[in-house]
Amino acid sequence: MLKAKRSIIAVLKYITLIFGAFVSVLPIVVCVITAFKTPEEYASTNVMALPQSWAYFENFIQAWSQADMGVAFRNSIIILVCVLAGSIMTGSMLAYVLSRFKFKGNGLVRNMFLFASLLPGIAMQVSVYQIMYSLGWINFLPGYIIMMCGTDIISIYIFIQFFENIPDSLDESAIMDGCTYFGVFFRILFPLLKPAIVTVMILKGVGVYNEYYTANLYLQDKNRLVTVATSLFKFTGPLGNQYNYICAGVIITMVPALIVFILCQKQIYGGLAAGAVKG
């Protein structure tokens, strides 16, 4: 009796899991199916019907060239690398100063960052746009990268939290040995930050790679400065109904995320859990 009840619960558990997974992948799977269909097939068959051939790549080729995906990937990689490097450097340096030194203004700076984290990014863009405009940084890639580094607050918190778990005695003994404070940071503490850097790279990396709104706003020259996220924008307008191309484009943008996900699953889960605990 008890055994029967247990096995019913187990079955229910698997049914809900399968249902959850099904709902999660269905919208994506249908995109994959559609991306492999010829225009005739797309027009004549039901969306859920499988394509005749899984070797029909014309849609991908079309999507790639129509949306300038080559340029988009180049730009996205440049942005990603620079923003990650920039925000890891500035974030960890600031966190070092804030967590290690007591000085006038320490609390003030902390509170300034805390308050800034309350401001919703979208609302700020109304006036950030005006600043970017007056700096002449619209359609200027380095300017966009600097702005993206500057508006990052989560990474600072992750670094501060991490520094507070590294014992002070480590710095002190290095200072005794004649190391400068700069030396302590670059030679001793920075290498220890690796786990925190991975966390920041994941949280920030997902955000930057997928950033659509600010990329669209500040990189308006879509021939030269298109990113992976904004490249899909080409498919609105006259191409808005050709879902066989659109789906191919969507799949192309997802492939890098999928590869990174498969390779670094553990770090991604760990990073999210660590980032979430701090809020």
Added chain:
Amino acid sequence: MKEKKSLKAWVQSDKVNRKLCIFAFMLVPVALLVVFTYIPFFKMIGFSFYDMKYIGDREFVGLQNYIEVFTRKDCFQALKLSLYYIVASFVQLALALYFASVLSFKVRGSGVFKGLMFFPYLVCGIAVGFIFKFFYTRGFVFDTVLQWCGFNLEQLPYWLKDTSINNISVAATSVWRYMGQGMVMFIGAIMSVDASLYEAGDIDGANSFQKFIYIILPNIKTIIVLNMILSITGSLSVFEPPYVITGGDFGTGTYFVIMNKLAHESQKVGLASAMAVVLLILIMIATLIQKGIEKYYFGIGDTESIREIRKRKKRMAMAGKGGTR
């Protein structure tokens, strides 16, 4: 030579080195913070009193913009849509909690289930927009699935156009996208619960449901409540789902979607700034209430929660009374 050496020594002296380090390391991040957060913040407050565009003349209008925010049909009304997203985020948290607790017990293929349910989080916003435009199109994916379940296409609504249902359709996509993230977060929290508690539960013959109620829930209560509270401020500032799926048409424009339209399409920068300021004030109020609740129930950092302190004082007072009598 001597001069140089003394300069070096001066730089290396503890006090100077310290100050130099503080200054050098703070310069860039603080400058960025000021330029991209604080200057825009104060400018925005300034803009909200003007009738202006990004370029050209501006005219001081006092509180006119604020009056408009509260009286215009499309502005303040749009905040009502937040309710859909609050409900959606509660649904999302409940699902995430359910799947997290199921997956943190022994389950065959748990890695695969976890991966599949998490992946939507990594899809970029605009791709999510296209995926769901396609998904909800008349006669396409969602309708086909419902037809398999025996529904008649004629009876189904237009998911993105029918104003009685389209906000639910759009809010559901954010559940789809973020549920996995919440799940991973809860799994992390459940894993950090002391494993010996589960062992003790096993010895006492507790089943999974009892373990959930008596072990998991009390231990991750803090993170659940915090996320529930955070989802309220999050719901006030929903932007991406309606922006990429419907563009805010057919009555799905949330507050920020409308603000964005006013700022960048109609160039009513003053009005948009006033909208931003109003929402900021609302978020500040909500945050202060949150902090209060947090402090009351959980304490901050190492300090005890106010509720605990009060309970203890009460107990001590009672004990004191008992002692004197």
